[in-house]
Amino acid sequence: MAHDRKAVRRVLDRAKKAGRSALSAPEAKKICDAYGIPVPREGLAKSADQAARMAGRLGFPVVMKIVSDDILHKTEAGGVIVGVKSAAEAKRAYARIVANAKSYNKDARIGGIQVQKMLGGGQEVIIGAVTDQSFGKLVAFGLGGVLVEVLKDITFRLAPASRRDALSMMDGIQAAEILKGVRGAKGVDRAALSAMIQNVSQLVSDFPEIAELDLNPVFATEKGATAVDVRILIDEAAANHRPRPSREAILRSMKRIMNPRSIAVIGASAEDGKIGNSVMKNLINGGYKGEIYPIHPKADTILGRKVYKSVLDVKEVVDVAVFAIPAKFCAAAMDEVGRKKIPGAVMIPSGFAEVGEDALQDELLSVAQKYGVRIMGPNIYGFYYTPQNLCATFCTPYDVKGKVALSSQSGGVGMSIIGFSRSTKMGVSAIVGLGNKSDLDEDDLLTYFEQDPHTQVVAMHCEDLKDGRSFAEVASRVSKKKPVVVLKAGRTALGARAAASHTGALAGNDKIYDDVLRQSGVIRAKSLNDMLQFARGLQVLPTPKGENVVIITGAGGSGVLLSDACVDNDLSLMRMPKDLDTAFRKFIPPFGAAGNPVDITGGEPPSTYANTIKLGLEEKRIHALILGYWHTIITPPMVFAKLCAEVVEEARRKGIDKPVVASLVGDIQVEEACEYLYERGIVAYPYTTELPVAVLGAKYRWARGAGLL
């Protein structure tokens, strides 16, 4: 159904002209009609007699409600009477409502009484829309009733929502089962509900001045859905848009910043312990092959390189300027960087907004924007990009190449990334500090990593998203190709939100992040360790081709714990077909258990592990393996690791590449075995059954979101 935008525009303009922020019921009805949102049959009565006639036409019972711009809370004012069953009752109700309204507010201007066909039965649900500072327009869906209000069982999507989004909302609430019909009740009309969700989301997208909207309750039956009460709030401020550079413009700068032909270090120093010295050393010792230009007002050479007094003195093209000078000198230096047409500035210095010096940061940014210089930071450790052997940072160098790009808003988390990477031998393509995010932020990085052949997984720590909507848009696209992991910190510190609508009051900030990140195909890490482990594990695991997961274990006890972890991580333990069961049984002792987990029992020689793993890899109906190894004298840890790596390698040579994760329980020798396995693409951990399954679960979550399963 086409939407009648003109009708909505007329209603909104009239309300704005009258200086009203809340629409009246008849106005709201007009808007619903224009956007195909079913509301009960109704009319506006100006007298008791008219109300009685109208009710007769609509059919009893009816609901009667006050219409007054001066009365916001109708029920509180005694302005609503439900279950009116006859003409006589309708007349009495008219008089009662008017009297109640007058006694509630003697100056209230009364526009009449709305007479509405009363609906019964069906399931009460809420559909609404809110405007979020970071994400913009969001559509919400939840069940009605006091229980749901207490349990906060509501879900959000970016507006406009697709049909798929809308349907996913109905499955995304805790009490989803109710919508399917329980205790003999009929299921609701999913098509009608999803159409209503989509229409609401389109309405607020088309008219951004609609700040909040509530359809509460909506009665959903097995055929159709009707919004019984509609509440619409308008606010011009809700219509603001943030300007964003185009994808092309972002890439033009980012490609030069990440792959610079040359780098200027502003504030380079020959003195040990100075940041400008550490940056120089890291660039040189890291093996960066481009030109390095130290900038310093007095020195002649630093670390054997010729020094320039200003970037303007450098004749050649410069792609990146790393700042290592005090905050107060940055704006002036930035002017030179701008005039030199350097596309990127890495702002290591602190002393800006993070210490309350917002003015200094704004000044810096405005100079940069004048010249189109993109700023990384300020208040960052810099960045690493291993394909270029680039350590543009004052931290310890790190150069182990791998396929994951990481970023952090916080320097502390950045240091964790370095330490964890070194400790667990995790290869990376990039580590980027975003700090104050005065300019460059997560969506710029994502835009670059999307097309970067050296990056196959992206993992990001953030405390906020400056522009959640942009991020979601880019992430939705990138996550179709590469897993994107996000650790959103500050998730439990829900800012109190002033909200005039019911939906608004239910919109806990973190719930919105959770829903929108999922809608964008992002894997949300719930802890720092999860983010790091997912970054490390996802890059080596191949993408599964189906949902059938099989556990092969030497320890029955591990099998139970691994099964628990599968349920926790939404993995499907394959129901073992009879022929496959027989095939596994051929290799295991008679008292072992086939089925799933395949329990090969503890005392088995290496060949039992090898045979069963081989079978699991070569069998087409199995899509991923979880191994549970148990340290024994018969099959020591490194013997297991080697046979396992060999069997997996052999399968890969035949073109079979399935995700394999492993839990190794035993004495400390299992640690070396896990390292050996990880280096060969098998994600293995000692002393934990849950972590390998969590990593596999993250890979599956991504693959499902990307539509690969």
Added chain:
Amino acid sequence: MAHDRKAVRRVLDRAKKAGRSALSAPEAKKICDAYGIPVPREGLAKSADQAARMAGRLGFPVVMKIVSDDILHKTEAGGVIVGVKSAAEAKRAYARIVANAKSYNKDARIGGIQVQKMLGGGQEVIIGAVTDQSFGKLVAFGLGGVLVEVLKDITFRLAPASRRDALSMMDGIQAAEILKGVRGAKGVDRAALSAMIQNVSQLVSDFPEIAELDLNPVFATEKGATAVDVRILIDEAAANHRPRPSREAILRSMKRIMNPRSIAVIGASAEDGKIGNSVMKNLINGGYKGEIYPIHPKADTILGRKVYKSVLDVKEVVDVAVFAIPAKFCAAAMDEVGRKKIPGAVMIPSGFAEVGEDALQDELLSVAQKYGVRIMGPNIYGFYYTPQNLCATFCTPYDVKGKVALSSQSGGVGMSIIGFSRSTKMGVSAIVGLGNKSDLDEDDLLTYFEQDPHTQVVAMHCEDLKDGRSFAEVASRVSKKKPVVVLKAGRTALGARAAASHTGALAGNDKIYDDVLRQSGVIRAKSLNDMLQFARGLQVLPTPKGENVVIITGAGGSGVLLSDACVDNDLSLMRMPKDLDTAFRKFIPPFGAAGNPVDITGGEPPSTYANTIKLGLEEKRIHALILGYWHTIITPPMVFAKLCAEVVEEARRKGIDKPVVASLVGDIQVEEACEYLYERGIVAYPYTTELPVAVLGAKYRWARGAGLL
């Protein structure tokens, strides 16, 4: 109110005599009356006229229900009519119900029609009772209605429940807020509901043949609660009791087993690689000071010790016999062990129930029971007890002394305990394998560790509890003194449960474990790694004296993540009083943030960490500290670790001992710093903000459960 047991006995005996398993409504009412469970006013009518008179007396409206032993599902049979409003309606309803019943089951014997005062308003809740195989009688509480049925929002406690238990049930459901009154509704009468819960739990405890009971719905209002429908099922099998040795008897054996003066190794061997050889070596090399008697039919000496052909040949007292012979020879050897009056047998051999040889295991057990020998296992790695330098196991020796005792049902988990302990330098008092648990199980071990001065924390892995009720009883007592951590595996594999009652159908096995473990003061670990980390951390952390937790951090980013973790772990971030805020500000830069987290900022020297930690320790209103360290050149990891340990040590010397946990983010040097800190009683982890807070959270959960806070 005293309970009228005789009345209940009469009703139950009559039903049993009639061979019925379901009680009729009038019978159920009698039982409710006898146990002070309010039900609506009602009567039994034998004719339409009598029903009309009765309804008039009770006051309209009434509900009328069929009474027939032959009709179990009254509503389905058309045997219930609600909202009967007049004498004429009552007469018609009588006829209708009888006709419906006859057409539903023409042979149904009709005992009359129950006429019941119809109640309205209030909150619908369910109170019920079930009989669990492991835990015995349990009382259940939940909200009524379809939503709760879908969300499975129900909670269990062991019956009989104390008043405190009953009250905790009302707070223990997700939708607890509803009971307090929302949207202007009045809160329910908590005293009336808790009395009803207690009465139900007492009833099923007093009459164990009551297998299941449902009060569904109960109408709870602001004054009182009434059970509108009562369903009681009886089953003699539900009354079975498991025999248990007394605490004294358990301790008599356990003390000798854990502290043996001498040990016989049945199947000792001189041959490398044999289990009987490993056991001998581990006993000798572990430093065990008692006598060791190798038992072997042919050898003369093994590892320099004189060999005996049978334990009967040993003249001295023997306290423990470790078995290292094939399963089929065990029963015969056990007979000798029994005749020798050895109190404990460590049954390492496998080949019993775990491979389907139940008969062999039963035989072994019956021989042991004849003589009163307690069996550990079979199918175990043995056990370690460090206070006696005892490694009665074939696994690698482990002798680092500490204060935590661990046990595992699975050998694989046992090996994880050893590997993890060695890797993280965790001291232990005991590690015990329980394997098939033919005899000794978790409650025997808990009974020993309760009085063991070497053990201050107990951590147990189990897949089932043979006698959950015994375990809960012992754990409730022990957890008042020492933290008890339990990893219950198999928690997600909920066995389908055949249940005739509503409560029974809602009783997911894992939910029962969860509730009863909490009721018993047990800290449930959700993963293997959590169990191990809690075991390691809890033993070194002192008990907090209050709820006020303060975060002191050098990394703002860590502060945010640590705050998230506090919310996840139910820790209370202290609201910083003004004077304390001022006191902290004295030490930190002007742009740092006091409040909580105290953000000292990243570039600070060691003295800032030292001063703020010292203040946190010495300030009486603060009860626990969480530190967030950030690796810098100014305060390197080991400098931080040393100053931190020193400040904590200094406070301890002054008698101040507060739990301190730390998250260290940085390059790999933070790993050494974390080890250093742990050795000095500060639970510190690298690259994770969540784990230190989780350990502190576990300590708090325990302290609260033990009534120490």
